[in-house]
Amino acid sequence: MKNKVIWITGASSGIGEALAYACDNAGAKLILSSRNRDELYRVKSACKSPVNIHILSLDLEKTDSLADKAEEAIRIYGHIDMLINCGGISQRSLALETTLQTEQRLMNVNFWGTVVLSKAVLPNMIAQGGGKIVCISSLVGKFGTRFRSSYAASKHALHGYFDSLRSEVYDKNIQITLVCPGFIKTNVTLNALTAEGSAYGIMDHDPDDRMSADECAKQILQAIKANKEEVYIGGKEVKAIWLKRFFPLRLSKYLRTAKVT
Template sequence: MERVMGGGMLPVVLTSLGVVLLYRILVRLRKGASVQGAVVVITGASSGLGKECARVFHAAGARLVLCGRDAARLQQVVQELTASSANTQKQTHTPCTVVFDLAKTDTVERAAEEILKCYGQVDILINNAGISYRGNILETHISVQRDVMETNYFGPVALTQALLPSMVRRCSGHIVVISSVQGKIAIPYRSAYAASKHATQAYFDCLRAEIERYGIPVTVISPGYIRTNLSVNAVTGDGSKYGVLDRTTATGWDPRDVAREVLKAVRQRSKDVVLAGPLPTAAVYLRTLWPALFFKLMSSRARKEQKPKDE
């Protein structure tokens, strides 16, 4: 047996490892698919990460359909994008806008029809819109848990399922969802938000497996903290606005950098991308490999905070 491993199997193993390593290098180096002319739908496009994604994909030549609740703010984004591309030689397209509230799932079907009327198809759907939460479970009304779930989970699910048949008929398209590291690990005083993102991760993992046969990739992107107003606009246990820019949010990723990573993930048809620092990334692995220690650390964190406040 030792002779076989030493003289016969070892070179084969080393060769196989070399092939795997080369493949991974080539994957990282590849430019990926172009989004020039692709119809890209972005929810929550009037501010934060959604607005930055609009900038990045517009500059890349995509035909945008910007979605949000405020028509005036969406139109302002359109004007900014049009002005930014006025002096560029690269071909760009004036975005369309569709106004609707993702949390009101009974309106999503109509919104999907309007989206499809813009260009007749959807090539890339970026489910970005969402709301955060800060609260103690003991003091949080069940209606708040439902409201967060409506926006962060049922809304993207409803829009995806409304647009998916048109992609399946063409055997073409790409579904993207902006989840969160908290869709992989749960931290104290974020129950509604973490629960909605865990559900999102599970649903789109299932979707990826089910529609792979149609050539439609599904990308789940899980960022850590991003410098947006997400914490300011977060809801609390009684449904009121949190109104505080957390320190962790204020020092988080630049949304422009995250938007560029979203474009990169789309081009490379990545399946699951975590965009976080060393500690959150390590925590994701710790939750799987050493759950007892992870739970102990989270309990300690909860005791130190005692109430939802800046981390």
Template sequence: MTDQVIWITGASSGIGEACAKKYNSAGWKVILSARNESELKRVQQECPHPEACEILVLDLSQSKEFESKTQKAIQFFGQVDVLLHSGGISQRSLVQDTALEVDRKLMEVNFFGTVGLTKAVLPHFISRKVGTFVVISSLVGKFGTPYRSAYSASKHALHGFFDALRAEQHTHNIQVTLICPGFIRTQVSVNALTGDGTPLQEMDDAQANGMSPEECANKIFKAIKGKKEEVLIGGKETYGVWVKRFFPGLFSKLIRKAKVR
């Protein structure tokens, strides 16, 4: 085992779970966070070195708890080297059908929850003059698609915030890596919020046929090790970033017809 410590939110499933197992297998100490304690215990027991995993139940919508949760996270192993933001919720609803309360919830969890926890951990990184923030954004953090308006907005906002943080904290040796996955085979669409705030409870075809979370975790591991600033992960859907940048008119026409759910 190494002395390196990674704190992962959203560690009870999907990309977060896969990253937890990847880092634990690589000898890192891992702090597992999510709302579901029983699922966190399952992930802990499935890790190659469960004795090097600690569980810290965390709700990203409860920002008042972030300071105390951060202090507890640090106490587990004496430090945190990497904070990997994988917690969040998605959306599957048209703008015209989505209640404003649902938009607010998506921003509260995906943006303000991530930003709030970052601000709680930042003094620890500054005091040690080292640390890495890793943010699981999305390809829709680079472009918007139908059915994901508020989700896309929350991810766009994360890019603006963390690009600024990276520039501000460069002298303190603090790294920021933005991960933009495309279709990854997780439960994200099943748990996605519909217009009235209830879960979709359906698996998108594109999601079901996407990259495995384990392969995604391997790519994330390499990106963090390589101190990459931003990485696109997925299949042909990643080309959308380049099409939008260089051929915005064409992209606008294509995205109207794209099968995104």
């Protein structure tokens, strides 16, 4: 990754922040994006080579602005070698209680924001002979759990879209990796949306039981280097992927009553 231009969304916290540090340590040139400009500058100041890091604030929900943001990002270094779509928002609400506006916001941020931004950088990548697009999905992009209906839908949608896109741009040397983290030690639940769209504001898990964001970022970069199409990262919760495939009824029964945080 040395001297590669990498654009990371959702870089102000969690997995995105950890990826920023990991890519910086690898010698990459970075563009860091999220809504929180102040936090992006905090991350930049904590990097070893801040001179090679540019801040570009954006809001994934404002899809009409993302094409212009992509042009701005490309102008910084002249090209983009890799786009890591890490920006997103979670959910903690029952489907029957969740407003359509909240559901649309989850889809706009997690799915449409990622799609629009990726399509905006693709022509530049193709013109330069290739590139990489990474989408941070989730284990619930492979199966659904309670309190996450629209969040799970947005992540499932990523898989359908980018699996299809991969086959369409493969001959143009565009590599696409879908990353499915499980329980990672981040503050994602604090900003998760409730039924009416407000912040959940509760850390609903024991962070000591989870993989660190730094370890997650390390495994993500290993998967990218290996050109993996899809990777599952986490602890014992990853086993649910195989249960879904081979024993779907058993997993369904378990998830009806299990405390899933």
